[in-house]
Amino acid sequence: MAQKTYTLHVAGVTRELPIVKISDDLAIASFVILGDTELVCAAAAQLVKKLPPVDILVTAEAKGIPLVFEMSRLLGMKRYIVARKSIKPYMESPIVDEVVSITTQKKQILCLDHNDASLVKGRRVAIIDDVISTGESVQAVERLVTKAGGIVVAKAAILAEGDAAQRNDIIFLEKLPLFPLK
Numbered sequence: 001m002a003q004k005t006y007t008l009h010v011a012g013v014t015r016e017l018p019i020v021k022i023s024d025d026l027a028i029a030s031f032v033i034l035g036d037t038e039l040v041c042a043a044a045a046q047l048v049k050k051l052p053p054v055d056i057l058v059t060a061e062a063k064g065i066p067l068v069f070e071m072s073r074l075l076g077m078k079r080y081i082v083a084r085k086s087i088k089p090y091m092e093s094p095i096v097d098e099v100v101s102i103t104t105q106k107k108q109i110l111c112l113d114h115n116d117a118s119l120v121k122g123r124r125v126a127i128i129d130d131v132i133s134t135g136e137s138v139q140a141v142e143r144l145v146t147k148a149g150g151i152v153v154a155k156a157a158i159l160a161e162g163d164a165a166q167r168n169d170i171i172f173l174e175k176l177p178l179f180p181l182k
């Protein structure tokens with residue numbers, strides 16, 4: 001493959017994303033915001049401006065966590081909710097669902113602790129992630145939130161990858177192409 005990186009410009013920040021093969025016929029530009037304080041803060045500031053009025057933000061472990069932290073801080077929210085990918089002993093009566101994302105490509109569970117579920121009940125929820133690609137992850141979080149009695153009023157990500165960029169039901173800052181190998 002000739003192209004080894006993809007130059008991403010988002011929220012005034014530029015990053016060279018490594019292009020990595022994830023299957024025989026597909027490569028993706030690897031976008032990892034964990035550890036990237038500059039990018040997370042810049043993107044969070046732009047994303048909060050695009051959100052409708054919401055009461056609470058929910059993300060899925062792991063890469064959405066720094067983003068949702070910063071967005072909740074900017075919005076003056078005292079809490080945010082993280083759907084975890086394994087059930088921990090300290091969780092009480094978790095609500096559980098399953099997901100297969102573009103990067104992980106195997107079934108992962110997603111679960112919401114009972115106490116977190118009670119915080120979304122009857123509230124206006126924005127689901128936040130770093131990237132929306134197949135949409136499976138956001139959809140699984142939406143199922144959890146709905147099961148918990150929350151009302152999903154927005155789904156937002158820094159990037160919409162591949163076909164997700166054509167969706168009109170999500171909020172995003174920039175598009176990210178896929179890199180078919182065949």
Ligand SMILES: O=P(O)(O)OC[C@H]1O[C@H](OP(=O)(O)OP(=O)(O)O)[C@H](O)[C@@H]1O
Pocket residue numbers: 060061062063064100101102103104105129130131132133134135136137138
């Ligand atoms: O729209 P989708 O196809 O579901 O893909 C997007 C999801 O995939 C990535 O998570 P990943 O599975 O890599 O998990 P991680 O954040 O725990 O690394 C990314 O952070 C999104 O949550």
